[in-house]
Amino acid sequence: MALKHSYTLLAPLYDFIVAGPLDKARANSIGSITDFADKDILINGIGSGLDIPHLPRDARYTGTDITPAMLKIAQKRAQKHAFSIELICADSQQLPFDDGQFDIVLMHLILAVVPQPALALQEAARILKPGGSLYIFDKFLKPGEFAPVRKAINLLSRHIATRMDVVFEETLAHSPTLKIISDEPVLANGWFRLIKLEKSLITKDEN
Numbered sequence: 627m628a629l630k631h632s633y634t635l636l637a638p639l640y641d642f643i644v645a646g647p648l649d650k651a652r653a654n655s656i657g658s659i660t661d662f663a664d665k666d667i668l669i670n671g672i673g674s675g676l677d678i679p680h681l682p683r684d685a686r687y688t689g690t691d692i693t694p695a696m697l698k699i700a701q702k703r704a705q706k707h708a709f710s711i712e713l714i715c716a717d718s719q720q721l722p723f724d725d726g727q728f729d730i731v732l733m734h735l736i737l738a739v740v741p742q743p744a745l746a747l748q749e750a751a752r753i754l755k756p757g758g759s760l761y762i763f764d765k766f767l768k769p770g771e772f773a774p775v776r777k778a779i780n781l782l783s784r785h786i787a788t789r790m791d792v793v794f795e796e797t798l799a800h801s802p803t804l805k806i807i808s809d810e811p812v813l814a815n816g817w818f819r820l821i822k823l824e825k826s827l828i829t830k831d832e833n
């Protein structure tokens with residue numbers, strides 16, 4: 627089953643399952659962003675828009691997701707909070723934006739969800755301005771971690787909700803313009819992490 631179809635089925639239940647347990651970490655990720663003012667910000671894989679109540683107003687926001695049913699809930703949430711955001715149905719692995727279009731990209735619970743995380747991270751790096759920041763909140767295995775239960779669950783979960791076998795360091799290795807600014811364990815013994823990356827100021831042509 628394509629993730630778009632399973633998330634269409636999950637959409638009415640999503641907030642009930644995810645909102646409470648992960649809200650503090652989500653707020654901490656957004657709280658670590660120091661400067662929103664007048665920035666172009668992409669909420670990549672916005673889902674039902676659970677980030678929206680935590681986001682300050684003084685920026686220009688775009689939100690993408692592959693599942694229209696999730697975007698519909700995000701739209702309602704934006705209206706409820708009088709929050710201005712352009713919502714676009716798009717694949718994180720092939721974003722419909724120009725190179726260097728955004729100052730900040732948020733990727734909460736999306737990098738370890740998509741079939742090809744390395745491709746999604748490369749796309750996020752592409753659409754970031756040089757010097758731009760990328761904030762990730764997700765679950766990752768550590769390099770070489772055994773994790774037999776998660777790897778077994780992954781055989782099914784990767785098709786209906788999320789991958790459980792993504793090693794962040796392996797994913798990052800495909801995006802040489804990104805460097806780690808901070809990497810903090812937040813939940814479940816460090817399975818969930820808050821990671822801040824920055825795109826190098828030197829572009830490919832200057833290398």
Ligand SMILES: C[S@@+](CC[C@H](N)C(=O)[O-])C[C@H]1O[C@@H](n2cnc3c(N)ncnc32)[C@H](O)[C@@H]1O
Pocket residue numbers: 629630633644670671672673674675676677690691692693696716717718719733734735736739740741788
């Ligand atoms: C676990 S939810 C996370 C949603 C939201 N970011 C949050 O923090 O609650 C994963 C989201 O990824 C979306 N998704 C799955 N595959 C995608 C893809 N290839 N491109 C964009 N969105 C995708 C799903 O529709 C779903 O809304």
